[in-house]
Amino acid sequence: MSTCLFCKIIKGEIPSSKIYEDDDIFVFNDINPAAPVHFLIIPKLHIATLTDVEDVNRDLLGNMLLLTPRLAEAQGCTNGFRTIVNTGHVGGQEVLHLHMHIIGGDERLPVMIHHG
Ligand code: 5GP
Ligand code: ZN
DSSP states (O other): OTTOHHHHHHHTSSOOOEEEEOSSEEEEEOSSOSSSEEEEEEESSOOOSGGGOOGGGHHHHHHHHHHHHHHHHHTTOOSOOEEEOOOHHHHTOOSSSOOEEEEEOSSOOOOOOOOO
């Protein structure tokens, strides 16, 4: 999609700090990190949200997940990390190109889910 920010990053039309790339997946540092390690794993295929994922995307999503711990460790997450996929308005998704946030560092991250 020519107007999509992340499609432009994939094409190199907008600069990014790239961590990894293969035929189907692009990985780069978040411009506004929430923790010492904060990068985004995105498919090169423009899929707007997790809601738009279809059966044909099964391998792609599986590969993104399989890549996650390997890249997290290479970025210094030796003792765990958090993975977030914001979806749609309620999920607080701001960029409508599917992305997984990988967030970590040395410190335990704040609790995100409060019960009761
Ligand atoms: P969302 O809120 O959609 O889940 O997350 C979008 C993320 O993209 C945010 O964490 C934001 O900091 C990041 N982001 C937005 N614009 C850019 C950009 O131009 N370059 C990079 N590297 N990250 C961006
Ligand atoms: Zn896109």
